[in-house]
Amino acid sequence: MTPIEALIVVDVQSAFVSGDGAVPEAARLVDRTTDLIARARESGALVVHLQNDGPVGADDEPHTLGWELHHPVEASPTEIVIRKTQDDGFEGTSLGSELADLGVQALAVCGMMSEMCVQATARTALARGYRVVLPHDAHATYDIPAAPGISDGVPAAMVSRVAEWALSNEVEVIAHAKDVTFTALPSRSW
Template sequence: MTTQHPGTSPNARTAPNAHTTPDALTGPTVPTTPTAPPVDALIVVDVQSAFVTGDGAVPAAARLVDRTTDLIARARRDGALVVHLQNDGPPGAEDEPHTPGWALHHPVEPGPREVVIRKPHDDGFAETPLGGVLTDAGVRAVAVCGVMSEMCVQATARTALARGYRVVVPHDAHATQDVPAAPGISEVVPAATVSRVAAYALGSDAEVTVRASEVTFTAPPLSGTG
């Protein structure tokens, strides 16, 4: 993984095959980056009732649900693998299994290209069949969305990178809670800032400044869809 330098965006560099176009006002050429290639899997992390509805919802819940709804719909349409990760919280937690808060918010369309995987840890790969599911489908690139940015989203994306996948984390399709103030240490850290830092910490190998609407999908090569 390459190292980022302070003040730089993970995706600030111009792609090797980028071209330039004239600026109508100033004359100099402006770099333009080609559209990124599609991903063949969408990993929806912990979009469960406890985190997007009611008093425990993340501040950006409405936007998150809108973006993840769109991503899921387009992934299905284009034949990509859709994986819903469902966190199993401990007894008494808001996402304790088989409680209302544990339920997935998005309806699932079970089939060979859409699966639900329960997970006991932040990392969606840890002690789950996720790695095998992606391998069996021949997945090469994943988009990761959901909650919480600095915990399960980051942990799952980081392991995907370590396993050699191209990883896209759309900046407007993951969310978290505000970090409470710590007397003598810091004021409240807004959730949007936490999400940005969590994505930035993945390093320059992850694509973290793309919008959800810019993510495109294709069927994985072993899905039997062509």
């Protein structure tokens, strides 16, 4: 696999990976995102933590415990936090300009929720011409409850797979996060 210059970590916030509100596969997700972040840092790739600012009363309301990023952020010119209020990490944020300014051409997307923020961010990255890699075991979501008269409940793993499928063959879905390789950003004067 051709190396990736940036890792986009979508909404891996305390409310979604710990306690009663954690997604069903939270431990797996944290394990995979921890590994991806460590390897991206080690290689000199850009690490972008997207942090959702939920509405008042939401589990991810700004400046609450649930809003906090799960992974510590390193003070480095190649690691940034971008706050967002929409599913799409590009909408109303500096993500697009940050990637363009650093010469990023290929990125990996991980985090949550598969069918919302992960998919929306990956879709916009594709539309902007980026090569997008989506490691199957490094994104997650919740089960969809049954809807009487419409459908039975849908397990989270199925929801995540459908989110990948809906991105069509433009996104490179790979089975394992461990198979993502990173490379340093193009030379810049830091």
